[in-house]
Amino acid sequence: MEKITVSLANQQYQVLIEPGLLKTAGERIAKIWSARKVALISDDNVALLYQADLAAQLTAHGFEVHCYDFPAGEASKSLSQLQRLSEKLVAANFNRDDAVIALGGGVTGDLVGFLAATYMRGISLIQIPTSLLAQVDSSVGGKTAVDLGTTKNIVGAFYEPDLVLIDPETLKTLPPRDLVEGYGEIVKAAAMVGGDFWQLIEQIDTPEAILEHALGLIKYSIQFKTEVVMSDEKESGQRQLLNFGHTIGHAVEALSAGELRHGEAVSIGTVAICQAFENEGKTAPGITQKVKERLAAVGLPTTSPWLASDKVLDLIKHDKKNHNGYLNLVYVKTIGAPAILKAPADQIAAVLQLPR
Template identity: 40%
Template sequence: MPTHLSFGNGNVTGLGKRITELGLRGRAFVITDDTVGPVHGPEVMASLACAGFLAEIYAVPAGEASKSLDRATDLYAWLASHRAERRDVVVALGGGVVGDLAGFVAATFLRGITLVQVPTTVLSMVDSSVGGKTAVNLPAGKNLVGAFHPPILTLVDVGLISGLPIREVRAGWAEVIKTAAIFDPALFDELDTVPLVELQPDRMADILERTVRWKERVVHEDPRERGIRVVLNFGHTVGHAIEATTGYGTYLHGEAVAIGLVAASRLSVRAGFLDAGVAARIEDMLARTGLPTRYDPTFTNANAILDRTLTDKKVESNRVRWVLLRDIGQVVVTDELSADVIRDVVEALVRH
């Protein structure tokens, strides 16, 4: 079933009505966190009530620690105490942690309850709220237990990010730049001419919509991540390695991806696919957005990053499949990069 998408500035007030237009009635169970809930929970609950939903809300502690089986068990108990039924709706109101956790609970309770995503960060708007991937973490690693459970609706309201710290906004923008680089030369040119800090809400909503619709097209074609969806991992091989080797606390996901985008662009040049001037445009755009383009040697090093890339999900037969560029809007996937070239590029990205 395709995900319905709604974009705007202030459109969260119509959430309940939009859900009923999709043929859903009954009860809504809102899962949020204790940071987002007090700010946006009342508006969401009011919208659901106006549309005739009996709504309940549960706030988990904010932060990655809530993405756990223990927290999922708490939510199962909460849903069971209210005798939730398959015809009810789970509404995920929050960033990526809440979206992943609520999505996992919706996918597994009663073998599947309808899910609605209302993301409240730029990163979750353009990434985790679309695509259907849900998961919780284990002590052995991130996202090791999960399910594919696409939301019936993802509602993107740029008004929900008005109070976000600028660092969070910039980190999310790395995924917007990535999407433009792999799919959309016109969007890339637009991002190159209008600084993030100067974007008005309506124009930001338009850019986010174009970004999300690119991802939705790819996900619709490859819902189980077995083919073309791999292109969405441009910049993520080194990005994920930087996140992991720094303990997932030094860099936000989008900041690590930004460094990974520089690495992938430079590897594209070294492999003979991409003009150096295009790689420089990508790096310059990231820097002007306020994103890091080098990693701090205080927290990680080239050896650790290179070792971690070998555990990437794109590894096959002990060879990393690198997502690279031929040009803006043209992707190539290869496992034929020499270890020396990869090492040269990663070592050159250390911050001096």
């Protein structure tokens, strides 16, 4: 089993990574929490696969389990769904001593994490991510949020879990597109880390290879994110590195109106930012092609017609990461050497070579 400890100013928790871990999740949770009322929440796809078994495990350890689900998809990451789930907890008389478990992908982790952060001003939370995107990124670091319209993650809170349980075996139940989507975040991280992580990326040429090397890919990704989060929990400095590929990616994702998944948009955004900075001479020659090849090798998109839309610039300028008229653009000088450029929002079009 891989164990990674996240140590923050006011909290410490472990990320456990092991194939088959979901089969003993109840035992692991019982070591962290005393018996209490627990809301086990998943989308309606994941609920069918794993909810009943985990609920039985928890019940065997003395927990009173209430299972809830919601429609799968980004549209459920909303204030209306948050209200619906909150009302379920109120109806079941959940109090501050009770807890919530997010069992599912990134939407589940964000939505249920925000529910835990806001219900009675905060109740205990455990994250059990079942998608690759959630296992390598969103389940760790405490970011929880819902969307408003096309603006992603605009209403949220930093709220850390008490434990993260990652079972790579759950990836085998994912449709190919869902599996590959998460790989966009992995390549983004590997390009910043370099070394052994990038060498592993160079071995991945098919979606099947992602499954074969899942344990290593998850471990390297979480180690990188943990180091960044521990140095900058609330994104005032180095944590902004995690936005590599997201500045353009979020805009393209919004314009696609659901046609692109998050990881696919990050893939497109990562290539676009690399190319822009390579053209400016800030990224070493050939790096964009290297990154593009690794993403394309598993079938991820590396460009999009939405990049040519004049609406991209508007969305980027009004991104929630705009601070007093400036955007911090993350790029890589070369593989393993990330950097941040602070650019005035009114100069973004020129820097990123986007339509004005």
